[in-house]
Amino acid sequence: MSTWLASSFLSKDRIIAKPGFNRWLVAPAALAVHLCIGQVYAFSVFNLPLTKVLGVTESLPDDWKLTTLGWIFSLAIVFLGLSAAFAGKWLEKVGPRVTMFCAALCFSGGFFIAAIGIELHAIWLIYLGYGVLGGIGLGLGYVSPVSTLIKWFPDRRGMATGLAIMGFGGGAMIGAPLSVLLMKHFSSPTSVGVAETFMTLGSIYLVFMMIGAFSIRLPEEGWLPVNFQPDMRKKKLITDKHVHVEQVLKTPQFYLLWLVLCLNVTAGIGVLGQASAMSQEMFKDQITPEKAAAFVGMLSFFNMGGRFFWSTLSDYLGRKNVYFTFFMLGCVLYSIVPYTGRMNNVLLFMGCYAVIISMYGGGFSTIPAYLADIFGTKYVGAIHGRLLTAWATAGVAGPVLVNYLRESQIAQGVPKADAYNMTMQIMAGLLVVGFFCNLAIKAVDEKHHLKHDEVRDEYDAA
Secondary structure, three states: OHHHHHHOOOOHHHHEOOOOOOHHHHHHHHHHHHHHHHHHHHHHHHHHHHOOOOOOOOOOOOOOOHHHHHHHHHHHHHHHHHHHHHHHHHHHHHOHHHHHHHHHHHHHHHHHHHHHHHHHOOHHHHHHHHHHHHHHHHHHHHHHHHHHHHHHOOOOHHHHHHHHHHHHHHHHHHHHHHHHHHHHHHOEOOEOOHHHHHHHHHHHHHHHHHHHHHHOOEOOOOOOOOOOOHHHHOOOOOOOOOEOHHHHOOOHHHHHHHHHHHHHHHHHHHHHOOHHHHHHHHOOOOOOHHHHHHHHHHHHHHHHHHHHHHHHHHHHHOHHHHHHHHHHHHHHHHHHHHHHHHOOOHHHHHHHHHHHHHHHHHHHHHHHHHHHHHHOOOOHHHHHHHHOHHHHHHHHHHHHHHHHHHHHHHHOOOOHHHOOHHHHHHHHHHHHHHHHHHHOOOOOOHHHEOOHHHOOOHHHHO
């Protein structure tokens, strides 16, 4: 199968752009994929309806519990990280079109299998469909457009990665209302409409992801934008050399960057998952469930906007300085949040949270450009894939840390409004550790660089 894909019209050689190709046409192709797979952030809209699949209007004893359904999202994120880590090297070998094609089949196929699982009331089919197969589609779809955009925009790496990953953050803004609309349309006295919604979403996402896959192009080897002079842009942490994906694991820089991403995401994703509950508990008389839902929607906007803003800013300030900003400003903001409740200052609370979540999103979009600066662009897709295991780790560590600390504080008699104080202090501490990890990042030792005659390796021969 892999050999056929690599040798067919999907092959890497077939998508090399001709002279004069407008590189800006690659951005919509990347967005087409990321806006689709970003739907995973909207999965929570299905949770309550899935608890009423049998009862329809109310949950029956045999209906699924929220604790059972929670594993669907967790599995999807874990397999996103695992597939990105293991398939990144394959991506560099076969090219982005094959990878995006497979991502479309896996992600949409996950919806179809999950729909069958809902009809049969077989939770393991939903785990297998949306969680495992869909998660693999997420990972493949996440890394392939990013590495391609970096190759097209050596002069604006941060902006390029921000364009694509902004789509992932914004996917929920489309996916959530669309899913609610479809469930309302398909609901009936005998169905909550989730299975039909899954089938429809799978079909829609298949079409748009295929459009992205067949629109993607690669630049010729050695291509550079007109009037771009890389020598004039060289800085201490920006290299024009390349480090092989296997050699990267022998450098301290990879593990420092892994920690930088993991700590930033752990802090952000931990509080993101509790944003609604925290706002209502800290401002019990002011924030209703409806206002809390609007607040979460606002955070989605800042999550998406931060992905473009911070990564674009990194083209001017440098990746390392932007991460310094994340850690220093984040530490201050996490420390302020508990006091906003004592001051009864809702606007300050929302402002702190908005900036925190923007930096959470910005961390995702800035890291691919950071990797390209440190290790070169040739294997950045594979290296980025391996680094995303930090996301999978943080996706478990952050929510667990916040939830268990909150429960522990409440069990000790701490009022719910104050139950997040220790959590915020710990998150601020994690960011201090991240600051020093970022500080320790230096240029890669020349012994790790590929020699000129080694650059054309097995990827070029594939």
